Amino acid sequence: MEVFAALRQHVDKVIPLTDEESARASALFTVKKLRKKQFLVQQGDVCKYESFVVSGCLKSYYTDEQGHDHILRFSVEDWWASDLKSLQTNTPASFSIEAIEPATLLVIDKVGLEKLYVEVPKFEKFFRILNENALTATAQRVINNLSLPAKERYQLFLQAYPRIAQRIPLKDIASYLGITPVFLSQLRKDMMTE
Amino acid sequence: MEVFAALRQHVDKVIPLTDEESARASALFTVKKLRKKQFLVQQGDVCKYESFVVSGCLKSYYTDEQGHDHILRFSVEDWWASDLKSLQTNTPASFSIEAIEPATLLVIDKVGLEKLYVEVPKFEKFFRILNENALTATAQRVINNLSLPAKERYQLFLQAYPRIAQRIPLKDIASYLGITPVFLSQLRKDMMTE
DNA sequence: CGAATTACTTCATCTACTTTAAGGCAAAAG
DNA sequence: CTTTTGCCTTAAAGTAGATGAAGTAATTCG
Numbered sequence A, B: 001m002e003v004f005a006a007l008r009q010h011v012d013k014v015i016p017l018t019d020e021e022s023a024r025a026s027a028l029f030t031v032k033k034l035r036k037k038q039f040l041v042q043q044g045d046v047c048k049y050e051s052f053v054v055s056g057c058l059k060s061y062y063t064d065e066q067g068h069d070h071i072l073r074f075s076v077e078d079w080w081a082s083d084l085k086s087l088q089t090n091t092p093a094s095f096s097i098e099a100i101e102p103a104t105l106l107v108i109d110k111v112g113l114e115k116l117y118v119e120v121p122k123f124e125k126f127f128r129i130l131n132e133n134a135l136t137a138t139a140q141r142v143i144n145n146l147s148l149p150a151k152e153r154y155q156l157f158l159q160a161y162p163r164i165a166q167r168i169p170l171k172d173i174a175s176y177l178g179i180t181p182v183f184l185s186q187l188r189k190d191m192m193t194e
Numbered sequence C: 001c002g003a004a005t006t007a008c009t010t011c012a013t014c015t016a017c018t019t020t021a022a023g024g025c026a027a028a029a030g
Numbered sequence D: 001c002t003t004t005t006g007c008c009t010t011a012a013a014g015t016a017g018a019t020g021a022a023g024t025a026a027t028t029c030g
Helices: A002-012 A019-028 A084-089 A110-119 A122-147 A150-160 A162-167 A170-177 A181-193 B002-012 B019-026 B084-089 B110-119 B122-147 B150-160 B162-167 B170-177 B181-193
Strands: A030-034 A039-041 A049-063 A069-076 A096-109 B030-034 B039-041 B049-063 B069-076 B096-109
Touching (some): A002 A019, A019 A110, A069 A170, A084 B122, A110 A122, A122 B084, B002 B019, B002 B049, B019 B110, B039 B049, B049 B084, B096 B110, B110 B122, B170 B181
């Protein structure tokens, strides 16, 4: 099955699996498809799955008291999406995850994950490393938000995710950068004339 | 030994250890003391240790091209401090870690950590969970930085870390919040008169 | 202990970014 | 095919927060 091959290839990059380990792991995941604008989790509900994105694109975003959305991350092919805290502790998710392109996912629930850690202990290490990397990236983002003006943050974003940037509506990029779409539009114009 | 008891108590809160596991783990950590203003790591050097703070207070901060510091986190008793990425990959640390109070640490280097994962596999899970929590907290901080004005971020900080706030110089709090000391001083004044 | 350095405050000026509002364009819905 | 709706752009006015300068309080250190 194609989708499981994608997962294995992804995991193998960090820790090579044996065929048996890969098969055991695959058996615990389920294929899930999302249409555009469909939710994987909605803020306030409990997040049921850790999800590997095989294809498509999701956005994770927090909706504040004034009803404004703030994008935390985009998840495209070969990335993961979930509200870890909600998943682990069965508490309401603090953000939503929604498809901005039709997406194919491999999902695993909490029970499945716990089985996975027992049956294929390598995954304990795999997720530890995955989270370490995510933590590093998020810390870098805090740094950038604190130390760089919007224009430079935008340029960094374009550099870091050139292919993703093409696929994502401007307003979502603005939200990710923490500025208004209006201002991002101005920045773009500035950048053209330079 | 007192300091090791602190570590065990800390780990036990997440995953109870047997006496033997605790002893094996303790054997891999070393006590390290820092005076005020001493560095645990300096930005650009390789981070050699994962460190558990037994007492005192450290700050982790990034120095940007203009020489301005941006505080990422404070680590007090019962917290950890390190540049994970640097430690794991032997690359230059992207931020510094410095004592702002005399501190006692329990440190473990990369080799020690790898031994630890083998000898006491529970630590694999322990650090996975630790990082998950750190990731959640950091994501929340990104959200706050994007969605809240400085005054509310300051109020949240006071609420979340009332005891730490007392011990930390205003300029460091300002740096953590992403504002200038001048502006934080103004905010404080505003808050007095309300 | 006194001198020097470092931390905090206040005020005035400046700028990066927001808000509001209006017009155009493309996709979705009827 | 027409109408609605959402998305992008441009421009003008407003604000949160930065910067610079100057004075006072608090620490550090010889």
